Amino acid sequence: MxxxxxxxxxxxxxxxxxxxxxxxxxxxxxxxxxxALGDLVFVDVPEAGRAVKAGEACVVVESVKAASDVYSPLSxxxxxxxPVLASEPEAVNKDAYGAWLIRLKPAAGALEQAQLxxxxxxxxxxxxxxx
Amino acid sequence: xxxxxxxxxxxxxLGARMVDFGGWDMPVQYSSQLAEHHAVRRAAGMFDxxxxxxxxxxxxxxxxxxxxxxANDVARLQAPGKALYSCMLNEQGGVRDDLIxxxxxxxxxxxxxxxxxxxxxxxxxxxxxxxxxxxxxxRGDLAMLAVQGPEARSRAAQLLDAANGxxxxxxxxxxxxxxxxxxxxxxxxxxxxxFEIMMPAADAVPAWRQLAALGVAPCGLGARDTLxxxxxxxxxxxxxxEHTNPLESGxxxxxxxxxxxxxxxxxxxxxxxxxxxxxxxxxxxVLEDRGVLRSHQRVVSNAGDGETTSGGFSPTxxxxxxxxxxxxxxxxxxxxxxxxxxxxxxxxPLPFVRHGQSQLQEKPQ
Numbered sequence: 228m229x230x231x232x233x234x235x236x237x238x239x240x241x242x243x244x245x246x247x248x249x250x251x252x253x254x255x256x257x258x259x260x261x262x263a264l265g266d267l268v269f270v271d272v273p274e275a276g277r278a279v280k281a282g283e284a285c286v287v288v289e290s291v292k293a294a295s296d297v298y299s300p301l302s303x304x305x306x307x308x309x310p311v312l313a314s315e316p317e318a319v320n321k322d323a324y325g326a327w328l329i330r331l332k333p334a335a336g337a338l339e340q341a342q343l344x345x346x347x348x349x350x351x352x353x354x355x356x357x358x
Numbered sequence: 359x360x361x362x363x364x365x366x367x368x369x370x371x372l373g374a375r376m377v378d379f380g381g382w383d384m385p386v387q388y389s390s391q392l393a394e395h396h397a398v399r400r401a402a403g404m405f406d407x408x409x410x411x412x413x414x415x416x417x418x419x420x421x422x423x424x425x426x427x428x429a430n431d432v433a434r435l436q437a438p439g440k441a442l443y444s445c446m447l448n449e450q451g452g453v454r455d456d457l458i459x460x461x462x463x464x465x466x467x468x469x470x471x472x473x474x475x476x477x478x479x480x481x482x483x484x485x486x487x488x489x490x491x492x493x494x495x496x497r498g499d500l501a502m503l504a505v506q507g508p509e510a511r512s513r514a515a516q517l518l519d520a521a522n523g524x525x526x527x528x529x530x531x532x533x534x535x536x537x538x539x540x541x542x543x544x545x546x547x548x549x550x551x552x553f554e555i556m557m558p559a560a561d562a563v564p565a566w567r568q569l570a571a572l573g574v575a576p577c578g579l580g581a582r583d584t585l586x587x588x589x590x591x592x593x594x595x596x597x598x599x600e601h602t603n604p605l606e607s608g609x610x611x612x613x614x615x616x617x618x619x620x621x622x623x624x625x626x627x628x629x630x631x632x633x634x635x636x637x638x639x640x641x642x643x644v645l646e647d648r649g650v651l652r653s654h655q656r657v658v659s660n661a662g663d664g665e666t667t668s669g670g671f672s673p674t675x676x677x678x679x680x681x682x683x684x685x686x687x688x689x690x691x692x693x694x695x696x697x698x699x700x701x702x703x704x705x706x707p708l709p710f711v712r713h714g715q716s717q718l719q720e721k722p723q
Contacts, residue, residue: 265580266392268671269650269678287697289650291391291580291671294697313648 231257232324237349238300243324244343251306252338253327256288256297259353261323264290267316272308272328279305279331281341286328288319301341303333359383363408364501364559368566372576379579380474382409387578395584395673397575398548399714402507402514404566404574405582409473412500412541412556413483416466417492424459424467426622427486429604431614435461439533441545444612446471446479447624451603451631455479456594458545460534468534468541470502470554472594486623500541501562505574506552506585508714511544513572514553517565518542526553547582549589549712587679588672590642590708596653597640597667597681605631606683608640608708636686640667642708643680643692644718647701651680656695657703659688666694674711675718681708 231237236244241260245253261267269289279285284296285305307330311318318326344352360383369376374385385406387394397403415423424432430444440461446454455475460468471479484494505514515523522537529535534543534554541556557565570576583593590608592598598607605613605628613628614620643666645651651669662685669680680703684692693700709717 265387266390268392269648271649289671291584291673292386294650294652 231346233346236343239352242300251330251332254329255327258323261320266291267319270312270316273305275307277305301333302337303331306330306332363406364562365406368563385578387580388576391580392673394577394581398507402509402574403577404569405504405577407504408501411471411476412497413469414495415492418465419490420467420492423490423492425620429613439535441532445604451624451627452600453598500556501559502556504554506546506548506550510552513574517568548585584670587668588711605636606638638683639686641682641684642706643682643703644706645678645703649696649701651678657682658693659684661685661687679710
C-alpha cells in the first residue's frame with residue numbers, strides 16, 4: 228500500500244479531502260478504495276451547483292465489478308465534477324490522490340463538524356481492516 | 359472456508375483476490391481485470407476451472423441414458439472426441455444445468471458440469487443412470503485449466519511431448535482427446551480459440567507455471583465473466599435456471615426435437631410451451647447512454663417490461679452490454695432503469711464479440 232499524502236484529510240469510508248487556497252475542497256477516494264473497487268470504467272459526477280449534505284451520496288463510481296456510491300464527507304455546494312473522468316475513469320486507479328471527483332464549497336463550519344481523520348489516523352483505520 | 363482447487367496456494371502466491379464461487383474459493387482477479395480480459399482477446403490467458411466437475415459415464419447404454427437426460431441429442435456425436443453443448447432439464451422444462459458432453463467411445467462419455475450445481479447434478483445423474491445400468495464417476499481427481507486466446511493453442515501445446523503436442527494442434531473445433539494423462543479439448547467460454555485441459559491434480563501447478571513462463575496470463579473469474587458476456591454465452595444461475603427454459607434463454611439451438619421418438623426429460627413441457635408460444639426471449643443489449651448495465655435492472659421495451667440477467671462493461675467494445683430477458687416481441691431501442699434513471703439501450707444480435715472483433719452493426723442512419 229502506498230504512503231498516504233500527509234497534507235490530506237480522510238474519512239473512515241475511504242474518501243480524502245484536500246483544502247484549496249480559495250477555501251474550496253477537492254474530494255476523492257483513497258488508493259485503498261480504488262484498489263478494492265478494481266478497474267473503474269465509469270464515473271458519474273454531479274452538476275456544479277448541487278447542494279449536498281455530509282454523508283449524502285454524490286458520485287457513483289462503477290468498476291468492472293460493481294457500482295459504488297461515494298459519500299460527501301462535508302456539507303456544501305458542489306462547484307465542479309472532474310471533467311477528465313468522463314473519458315478517463317481509469318485516472319482514479321492510476322493516481323487516486325490526483326484524480327479528484329468533485330470540488331465543493333463547504334458550508335459554514337462544515338469542515339470542523341466533519342471530524343476528518345489525519346493521515347496517521349486513517350492509516351490506523353486501514354491497519355484495523357487488514358489493509 | 360470454501361472448497362479449494364489444487365491451484366489454491368498458487369493463486370494466493372500470485373496475490374489473487376479470492377471470492378466464493380459456488381462454494382469454492384476462487385480467484386476473481388490477479389492484478390487488473392481489464393488487463394486479464396485483453397490478454398485473452400489479444401494473446402493468451404489461463405483460468406483455473408478445476409471447480410467445474412468432470413463426470414465419466416460408462417456402460418453399454420450410456421448413449422441411451424444421455425438421449426433421455428439431455429435436451430440436445432447425443433446422436434449428433436458420431437466422431438470419437440466430438441463434444442456437444444446441452445442443457446439438462448427438469449420435467450417442467452427448466453434448466454437444471456448446462457454442460458458439455460464428450461463422446462469418448464461407444465460405451466463411454468464424459469460430462470463437464472458447473473461448480474454451483476455439482477452436487478445436485480451428481481445426485482440427479484446417478485438417479486437417472488441407475489435404470490440404464492450406467493456407472494457414474496465423479497472425477498474429483500482431475501484439475502481443469504482453460505487456456506484461451508489467439509496464441510493459446512500454440513503455447514499450451516508446448517507443454518506436451520512432440521507427438522501429443524502435434525496431435526493437440528490437429529484437434530478440430532469442439533473436439534477433445536486423451537493425450538497421455540491429459541484430456542485436451544478445443545473448447546472454451548470466452549469466444550476465442552483455445553483449449554480446456556483436464557489433468558491429474560498433481561500436474562496443475564507445474565502446468566500453470568510452465569504456461570506462465572510461456573507468457574500466458576493468469577486470469578480470474580472477473581475476466582472470465584466479461585469475456586463470456588461479450589461472447590454472448592449464458593451463465594448458469596444468472597441467465598437461466600430451473601425456472602426458465604432454454605427456449606426463452608437463447609438456447610433453442612441446443613434443444614433437439616428432430617427425433618419424435620426421443621423422450622428426453624422436459625420434452626413434453628417444452629412442446630407445450632412451443633404450442634402456446636414462447637413469450638420471452640434472451641436478447642443482447644448495448645447501452646447507448648453513458649453508464650454501466652448490471653444484472654437485475656428493469657428494461658422497458660415496446661412490448662412490455664423485462665430485466666437484465668447479466669450486465670457489465672465490455673472492455674473490447676469500451677461500452678456497456680447486457681443480456682436481458684424481454685418480451686419476445688420487443689424490438690429496437692429499450693430503456694434500462696439504472697438507479698432510477700432511464701437510459702437508452704439497443705437490442706442487438708449476439709454475440710457482441712467474436713475472435714477479438716466487434717460484431718456490432720453500426721446503427722442505421
